[in-house]
Amino acid sequence: MTGNTSRLAKRVKLADAHLITRMLEIADGLDDVIKLGRGDPDLDTPAHIVTAGQQALANGATHYTHPQGIAPLREAIARNIAAFGGADYAPDEIIVTPGGQQAMFIIALTLLDPGDEMIVPCPGYNPYGQAAELSDADVVKIPMGMETNFTLTAAMIEPHLTPRSKVLVLINPNNPTGSVTPPDEVRKIAELARKHDLIVISDEIYARLVFGNHRVQPVAALPGMRERTITLSGFSKAYAMTGWRVGYIAGPRELIVPMSEINHAFAISTAAVSQHAALAALTGPQDCVEEMRQIYEGRRRAICAGLDAMGMTYAEPQGAFYVYANVASLDLGIGAGAFCERLLAEGRVMIYPGTIYGDHTDDFVRMSMTQPVDRIRIAMQRMAAVVAGIRAERLQDAG
Incomplete structure (x- = not known):
């Protein structure tokens, strides 16, 4: 060949x-x-997370779990989201995925049809564009520059909107630029999403790693946004758990249920041992x-x-x-x-x-x-x- x-x-x-x-x-x-x-x-x-994984293996965490993840982990994720100013979620509104990257593809395959448009910040994390392409959707790139410290703004987005615009990606803090979108600007972007009936993917995987007085505003917690926001995060960055491959999606039940079926088809479930380690990450010491x-x-x-x-x-x-x-x-x-x-x-x-x-x-x-x-x-x-x-x-x- x-x-x-x-x-x-x-x-x-x-x-x-x-x-x-x-x-x-x-x-x-x-x-x-x-x-x-x-x-x-x-x-x-951190050592206590590794120990929890080892103990889970010794206790038989070597099998499939619930497709959406073990219940204690989903409950802990829901509590953690709320503790950092996010929306309130029930455990069945959360999917534990094999890393945040797979979550991007699950979301795109669930939400996008051929001809739909996914709006992504550029520069931004490139697998979002790949996920849209695999869904036969179109990628609309919003160029950012030094004049806004590579911060995505509502004013940048609006001229690119069309009747085919469906999903908007906000990566906050941004990869690769390290910029944090100010809370007031997040509110303006949310207002734009409501006005144009957009679904927002709020990628908050770096939200625990901010410097100075900067703060990440969770999108789903804003008025009228819970029903149109998919929050994406994971354990790789804040807990140095890249090799464990644990991410998660949180969103309204009507979107999470079909996403769960695609996640099930992809992976059946996230590795049981990794889920127990992630549970220890959230419930153990946070220092x-x-x-x-x-x-x-x-x-x-x-x-x-x-x-x-x-x-x-x-x-x-x-x-x-x-x-x-x-x-x-x-x-x-x-x-x-x-x-x-x-x-x-x-x-x-x-x-x-x-x-x-x-x-x-x-x-x-x-x-x-x-x-x-x-x-x-x-x-x-x-x-x-x-x-x-x-x-x-x-x-x-x-x-």
């Missing part, structure tokens, strides 16, 4: 080797690469979340200090664990994608270009706070050296 694409379904979008794949191949041939690319925390899952948030705060300062020293501008990192930096501000004569490849090959630092996340420019890069501060400082030194090398080349070429 080598080279024969005629057997592939039309929904398969073929492309050259993905940039991340190329970069991983480059990294395989290098020693001592500092990886500031992936959104996978380097921090370990681990604050400890990790403070670690990210220190790393954020280290990245920003290194960028400031280089004269590289960036969006204010208000939440999540990313810094979105502007390569174009260095005036190097190359785009963000080319810069990432050179930084990896010459500086042994891996970061990702914003084009991976749908950015309409090739100007920005995403840096993850997923290395200790001392490694981040070394990464910033290596980056400065690569920048100096590129500038020296340009001077030589100009001469």
Whole structure:
């Protein structure tokens, strides 16, 4: 079948080797690469959560569970949502999924028909667009920029609305930019959704990881929004549980029931051991979340200090664990994608270009706070050296 694409379904979008794949191949041939690319925390899952998983296995948590998840976990999720200012949900209005990413596809396949439009922020987390495409729906990208610190606004959205607009995605805090949508702006977006009868996917997976005085306003808690909002979150980021694969969807019963059937068809249920670990995450001590948030705060300062020293501008990192930096501000004569490849090959630092996340420019890069501060400082030194090398080349070429 080598080279024969005629057997592939039309929904398969073929492309050259993905940039991340190329970069991983480059990294395989290098020693001592500092990886500031992936959104996978380097921090370990807190010990009490791991212990709960081990005990669950010893007690026989090795079988299918209820398709929507074990009842104690769904009850704990409902309490947790309410405790952080969200809407009130019954346990049967929650689905535990094998990670938040699968939840995106379940939502899209349940809500979108061919020709429907899903409105997504750009840059934003790219699997939302993939989920819409697999549903044969159209993706409408709303470009964001530095002028709003890459914050999605109602004024940006409204000109893109059509009679086919059905689902609006709000990622708050945003991946890849780390911006937090102000509560007043969330209210304006909610008003727009009510006016145009939109369903909102409120992705709040980074909501526990915010800095300074920033605060995440849960969409479903706003007037008239519970019945038209799907809240998506999970345990990967706040509890460093990426490998456990536990996410969840919360929403009105009339939408959750059909979503549950699709989730059942995909996975039958989320791994039982992971669900018991997630239950321990919510019901156990929460100081681990604050400890990790403070670690990210220190790393954020280290990245920003290194960028400031280089004269590289960036969006204010208000939440999540990313810094979105502007390569174009260095005036190097190359785009963000080319810069990432050179930084990896010459500086042994891996970061990702914003084009991976749908950015309409090739100007920005995403840096993850997923290395200790001392490694981040070394990464910033290596980056400065690569920048100096590129500038020296340009001077030589100009001469």
